[in-house]
Amino acid sequence: xxxxxxxxxxxxxxxxxxxxxxxxxxxxxxxxxxxxxxxxxxxxxxxxxxxxxxxxxxxxxxxxxxxxxxxxxxxxxxxxxxxxxxxxxxxxxxxxxxxxxxxxxxxxxxxxxxxxxxxxxxxxxxxxxxxxxxxxxxxxxxxxxxxxxxxxxxxxxxxxxxxxxxxxxxxxxxxxxxxxxxxxxxxxxxxxxxxxxxxxxxxxxxxxxxxxxxxxxxxxxxxxxxxxxxxxxxxxxxxxxxxxxxxxxxxxxxxxxxxxxxxxxxxxxxxxxxxxxxxxxxxxxxxxxxxxxxxxxxxxxxxxxxxxxxxxxxxxxxxxxxxxxxxxxxxxxxxxxxxxxxxxxxxxxxxxxx
Ligand SMILES: O=c1ccn([C@@H]2O[C@H](COP(=O)(O)OP(=O)(O)O[C@H]3O[C@@H](CO)[C@H](O)[C@H]3O)[C@@H](O)[C@H]2O)c(=O)[nH]1
Ligand SMILES: [Mn+2]
Numbered sequence: 001x002x003x004x005x006x007x008x009x010x011x012x013x014x015x016x017x018x019x020x021x022x023x024x025x026x027x028x029x030x031x032x033x034x035x036x037x038x039x040x041x042x043x044x045x046x047x048x049x050x051x052x053x054x055x056x057x058x059x060x061x062x063x064x065x066x067x068x069x070x071x072x073x074x075x076x077x078x079x080x081x082x083x084x085x086x087x088x089x090x091x092x093x094x095x096x097x098x099x100x101x102x103x104x105x106x107x108x109x110x111x112x113x114x115x116x117x118x119x120x121x122x123x124x125x126x127x128x129x130x131x132x133x134x135x136x137x138x139x140x141x142x143x144x145x146x147x148x149x150x151x152x153x154x155x156x157x158x159x160x161x162x163x164x165x166x167x168x169x170x171x172x173x174x175x176x177x178x179x180x181x182x183x184x185x186x187x188x189x190x191x192x193x194x195x196x197x198x199x200x201x202x203x204x205x206x207x208x209x210x211x212x213x214x215x216x217x218x219x220x221x222x223x224x225x226x227x228x229x230x231x232x233x234x235x236x237x238x239x240x241x242x243x244x245x246x247x248x249x250x251x252x253x254x255x256x257x258x259x260x261x262x263x264x265x266x267x268x269x270x271x272x273x274x275x276x277x278x279x280x281x282x283x284x285x286x287x288x289x290x291x292x293x294x295x296x297x298x299x300x301x302x303x304x305x306x307x308x309x310x311x312x313x314x315x316x317x318x319x320x321x322x323x324x325x326x327x328x329x330x331x332x333x334x335x336x337x338x339x340x341x342x343x344x345x346x347x348x349x350x351x352x353x354x
Pocket of ligand 2: 103208
């Protein structure tokens with residue numbers, strides 16, 4: 001059991017869990033999660049009671065709470081999709097967020113050790129990122145690693161890390177077509193590496209094992225309009241990842257991917273997933289070039305300013321793809337308004353070097 005001295009960021013980090021199920025999975029995480037505050041976002045029927053195992057310090061929000069707290073702005077929070085988790089990011093008052101799905105369990109590393117995914121994410125966030133020059137020995141700040149020969153000393157200080165993207169053993173986060181073609185495929189490959197995603201490169205951000213610095217990038221972690229009443233689902237985390245990456249590149253912040261692993265136990269239904277994803281699979285062939293060509297102005301010195309500029313570019317450039325993007329662009333602005341209403345002190349803080 002960790003002592004209070006070794007509980008990293010105990011009072012500076014919230015764990016956000018979106019759920020439509022019971023939370024028995026927390027029993028396996030108890031040794032690692034119990035010291036932290038949980039923010040549970042209950043999706044679906046608000047009259048259903050979600051049982052939280054004893055001994056955890058938590059706050060729980062259902063749809064009625066979201067509507068009560070945000071009023072008309074609640075329209076930007078998805079219903080019946082894991083995208084609802086971003087409400088937890090908004091109501092948190094902590095500097096760091098870790099979000100995990102309720103079908104993700106403690107994984108074991110090749111030595112047989114239980115992986116404290118939260119501790120690894122915290123390490124990732126507390127160490128700088130290196131987006132401007134790739135270190136071929138991967139994360140240079142780890143024990144037993146460093147910058148390799150030829151790495152410019154002027155770049156070794158790195159930049160602040162905004163996001164730590166973890167991976168998954170057992171059920172990988174495949175899209176529906178891949179799941180359908182490879183229904184029995186399980187990820188058993190433990191790759192002992194953490195990498196900074198280079199500046200100018202996008203990546204597919206998965207929301208099931210994800211940590212971030214809320215002060216640096218929180219307002220960009222909007223998981224979009226998904227699920228009930230929307231033409232698309234299961235692109236919530238992807239959308240947030242693309243928005244976050246272009247904003248991190250603009251503000252000089254870093255995103256890492258790799259360790260830690262969790263054990264993902266539940267394969268969602270590939271046919272249901274196909275119905276949710278299919279427009280995204282088609283649209284992303286236009287969405288990705290859009291994000292690859294996004295330019296934010298030098299006046300965009302805060303995440304909020306970047307995000308509102310991005311929303312306008314979404315409206316101007318993607319609405320021709322589908323009227324959905326008009327709605328999404330408006331929801332992006334509503335999200336920022338709601339964020340700033342709930343987080344007035346952080347409103348104008350400049351995050352990085354534009
Ligand atoms: O309507 C819903 C459905 C689910 N949840 C909660 O969200 C997470 C994820 O649900 P689940 O594990 O069933 O789905 P996956 O397909 O494995 O999810 C991954 O795919 C992406 C979906 O966008 C995302 O990267 C991962 O989450 C669980 O905690 C459910 O309880 C919900 O809140 N509402
Ligand atoms: Mn899952």
